[in-house]
Amino acid sequence: MFESAELGHTLSKEAYAEIEPQLRTDLLGAQFELLESKACAVVILINGIDGAGRGETVNLLNEWMDPRHIEVHAFDRPTDEERERPFLWRFWRALPAKGKIGVLFGNWYSDPIHDRSQGHIKKAHLDQRLSEFNRFEAMLAAEGVVLVKFWFHLSRQGQKKRLKALEANPDTRWRVREADWAFYEQYDDYRQVAEHVLRRTSTGVAPWVIVDGSDPQYRAVHVGRILLERLQRRLEHVRKGFRARQAAAPLLAAADERNLLNALVLNQPMDKKEYDRQLEKLQGRLALAVRSEAFAGRSLVLVFEGMDAAGKGGAIRRVTEALDTRQYHVVPIAAPSDEERAQPYLWRFWRRLPRRGKVAIFDRSWYGRVLVERVEGFCSEADWMRAYAEINDFEDQLVSAGAIVVKFWLSVSDAEQLRRFKARETEAFKRYKITSEDWRNRDKWPLYEPAVCDMIDRTSTENAGWTLVEADNKYYARVKILRALVDKLESALKL
Structure with missing residues (x-):
């Protein structure tokens, strides 16, 4: 599933400089049309391999668009309060209102992928979670939410190169921890679990977009264009008053008209x-x-x-x-x-x-x-x-x-x-x-x-x-x- 993201996509700085101004202008225009129409909410999921540029991309989106109307939520391990509620509770509460864009960094996919790759949960438990996610995302889509799921990918060699480059730069050395190198050693296990997760959860209403994280210019333009296309498509549907038709199977009454309510004896004795x-x-x-x-x-x-x-x-x-x-x-x-x-x-x-x-x-x-x-x-x-x-x-x-x-x-x-x-x-x-x-x-x-x-x-x-x-x-x-x-x-x- 990740093979196309390992082709080493690149975009020259000259090409990037030519594309970027118009892309920013179009994204900003779409953002303000969304805000004015309040037609829907947009939820962007940011997932992927460490070092593939997830954080840089989130920062870039805030730079390209109006950050006042972008809500960024970064999730770590759940707190005691969050563990006392359903697994999705903390993500439910972070959903943006109509007209807003929400960026969820470390969302509902992060812990299950990590826990399975570490052997903390069984495959059956993971699959149960993934089915739950598919139903949740289908509900969001039916409620009109535009859900954009990005997976930022690097090859094993690409991740090693990225970590070494960060360590070599005094300005970014602090970003590389022992845990990052420990994760690098478990790259193959993590990738295998991630491929399984993406296959199971790339659906018609919420497909995954895999982003080659090796080249920053290519990465930025690819993400920007995907987001713009999703926004423009939804806004066009709103302008035309379009709503997807959904058929519903009829509910029929019993032939004898007897039901759960009229069968009750409502005046029961008690003094x-x-x-x-x-x-x-x-x-x-x-x-x-x-x-x-x-x-x-x-x-x-x-x-x-x-x-x-x-x-x-x-x-x-x-x-x-x-x-x-x-x-x-x-x-x-x-x-x-x-x-x-x-x-x-x-x-x-x-x-x-x-x-x-x-x-x-x-x-x-x-x-x-x-x-x-x-x-x-x-x-x-x-x-x-x-x-x-x-x-x-x-x-x-x-x-x-x-x-x-x-x-x-x-x-x-x-x-x-x-x-x-x-x-x-x-x-x-x-x-x-x-x-x-x-x-x-x-x-x-x-x-x-x-x-x-x-x-x-x-x-x-x-x-x-x-x-x-x-x-x-x-x-x-x-x-x-x-x-x-x-x-x-x-x-x-x-x-």
Whole structure:
């Protein structure tokens, strides 16, 4: 795969001097058109062999374009905080907003390649990571991100020559460390792993560009032209109003019209006395579980979705009553802000994930894409159809990082919802809970019901299953939620 990059590509200084001014002008023009249109974000991945000119190229891009609108992130080994989150968490947070260019130096490919070449992980583990990266990059592309992946390559002999040249120059001698020569000794192992990685992750939506790093003039022009071509192509599509067509397979209702929601018996019996007895017992078990030594190495992510007036807020309060206020955070989700709309859909949830020993409670969540956005037409059919797989991937990553994910859907009958709506309108301290939007959503329930059923069918996984809660009786609903939560925690923590 690297053979063409070892041909010794060169560009004379005279040719470079002739090409460079126009290339810089065109790149700067494309950058400002991108900034003005806010059509997309651009993510540039910088990877490759030590000494192949990665750092010099990043510096050159900052020189050629306006550095105020280029966000450069250099990643080292993860911190303790980063190790407590999914592997991709620190990269999720570094994604640029629409209109901006982000350069990720030492990105999600660096550690897996290094760890495999050093024998720290098995090939199966590496391949699992690469599949995860392909899905992540496909999601970024579907969200409109322009992803440009550069691999800077040098032959073994070229790397040796480069290191010796740096050592010979007093101004650059400091850049060569013992670790660089140690890496040179392992060049063949690293190259073999890198070739495997590039083959597995050079996809139609995010292909790798291999850059011969032996000649600085050639390297700079090659990278500049590739970046310019990608920018101009996307901007041209934006000017023409072009959007790639994506077909989505239809979701069909059952022939007998029976589904997960209308099969529920929503008015389950429980009186106040039994509720108080169960509440005290379950809250005590919950308090012990989250204060246990076993939970210190885990985190808890709770998702509450449901019909308006189904009792999500009351159920959340019964959970938080058992928790130390320093241990949990309730995240109410409303319509996305301008900042959030400038990022991939899941970005605003990625940044709110809890550390180990902590609890995040989402009052509505990432499922808005397959519910309100689907029903209201805020996204295309292809967008919400692909969201099922993206959400499952996201939750799998949470579980792999040690999170315990528990999800609840609360349902009430039409008559009970109407009674609660009217009560909210007449009681002063509840009036803030009812809006015209709630009445409008009630009229749209026939559209929401199949969306909810599809959501539960397609995202109730072995790692993060849904618990359906019959919520006409609030006492029963709260007890069921606490019992399901405690059972899941105790099972996961082996208490």
